[in-house]
Amino acid sequence: MPEDKIDPHILEQIRKLEEKYEVMGQDLSSYLDGLLYSDYLTYWDYIHLDTLMSLQTPKTGLKDEMIFIVYHQHTELFFKLILWEIEQISFHEDLNAEFFIDRMERINRYFELLENSFSVMVEGMERDQFLKFRMSLLPSSGFQSAQYRWIELSSTDLYNLTSPDLRAQVDPEDDAEKLMEAIYWRRGATELASGKKTLTLKQFEEKYFSSFLHRARKFRKKNLLKVYQNNFAKHPDQERIISVLRKYDLMANVYWPLAHYKSAVKYLHRDPVDIAATGGTNWQKYLPPRFQKVLFFPELWSEREKAEWGKAWVKSQLDRAAEHRA
Ligand code: HEM
Structure with missing residues (x-):
């Protein structure tokens, strides 16, 4: 031509x-030759559909185990997106309030979706099936989700993730290794009878402990709390910024944990095999936010709000249940 x-x-x-x-x-x-000979892209190749569909491999013949696997995978994908957004904020070379707010709103949206969809777990499986297939999965637990821990380590100072009753023994300026010794979640994986680390915790730390240290150090000056303190604490848009951060604190540390807690209560409550089914941990005293008291942005809450952490939600649920009965 x-x-x-x-x-x-x-x-x-x-x-x-x-x-x-x-x-x-x-x-x-x-x-251009390469372009000439290459195939047209298909949907299934682009999203690696065959690989994706090959990743659900139940350990038992119980049908509802498929729901359990798919829902965990779905949650991990959204955890991935949350980390993706946090990293864009933390390592932005020219961060401004609009970008910060926009990305925080995305994160809140992902957490909202996770909270709202938890009914797939709470209402969407047969309890008898769950209690059976759960025994084939021991000692694994969602507790071993490394992405969940990375989200925490990227969101706030490591000191804020230490157990409240161990805080007197550590200092915010301590090295990450020392602060990790007091991390709140170790308490959730301690054997009721002996006080020793559970196998769940030992395996988890063996695989990921160095990645936790690495992340804690990488985000020491770049976590979301630090980003707020260094860039936006006196910003004209401070009100909007505080509002998205408070919402994030609630989503990540109250609403999602409570939606999750409801599933533990539904499936593991009142049954003599409860403790065995969770690998021997004291989840009832560990999972509720009012015991954990994890807050990413403590300075954005009043003393009263901190003291009441996690309680308002429980009250709202009780009120809703009462309305239902009336
Ligand atoms: C029927 C559904 C579920 C039940 C009964 C359940 C139960 C539990 C229990 C009892 C714990 C305390 C640790 C332990 O004893 O193992 C725990 C921790 C945890 N689970 Fe689940 N879980 C369910 C679904 C999920 C899902 C879908 C996820 C998504 C990844 C998840 C993520 C987690 C995380 C991140 C922790 C640690 C929480 C923390 O340290 O505060 N769980 N789960």
Whole structure:
């Protein structure tokens, strides 16, 4: 085809491509050959559908185990997105309030979706089936979700993730290794009878402890609390900023944990095999936010709000149940 018949827009694109490849010392013509011979992209290749569909492998023949696996995987994918957004905020070279608020709103949306969808677990499986297939999964537990811990370590100072009753023994300025010794979640994986670390915890730390230290150090000056303190504590848009951060604190540390707690109560409550089914941990005294008292942004809450942490939600649930009965 003579050159004057070629769409000028396409000629312009070829010129730009030539410039792009020249900068890197590459030959455009070879790349155009590649384009000529390559296949058209399909949906299933793009999202790796076959691989994705091959990742659900139940350990038992109980049908509801599939729901349990798929829902955990779905949650981990959203944890991945939450980490993705946090990293864009933390390592932004020219961060402004609009970007910060927008990305925090995305994170809140992901957590909201996770909270609202927890009914898939709470109402969507047969309890008898759950109690059976759960025994084939011991000693694994969602407790071993490393992404959940990375989200925490990227959101606040490590000191804020230490057990409240161990705080007197550590200092915010301590090295990450010392602070990790007092991390709140160790308490959730301690054997009721002996006070020793559970196998669940031992295996978890063996695989991930160094990644936790690495992340705690990497985010020491870059976590979301620090980003707020260093950039937005006196910003004209402070009100909006505080509002998205408080919402995030509630989503991550009250609403999602309580939606999750409801599933533990539904499946593991009142049954003599309860403790065995959870690998021997004291989850009833560990999981409720009012015991954990994890807050990413303590300075954004009043003393009263901190003292009442996690209680308002329980009250609202009780009120709702009472309304239902009336
Ligand atoms: C029927 C559904 C579920 C039940 C009965 C349940 C039960 C429990 C229990 C009893 C614990 C305390 C630790 C232990 O004893 O193992 C725990 C911890 C945990 N589970 Fe689940 N879980 C369920 C679903 C999920 C799902 C879908 C996820 C999503 C990844 C998840 C993530 C977690 C996390 C992150 C922890 C640690 C919480 C913390 O340290 O505060 N769980 N779960």
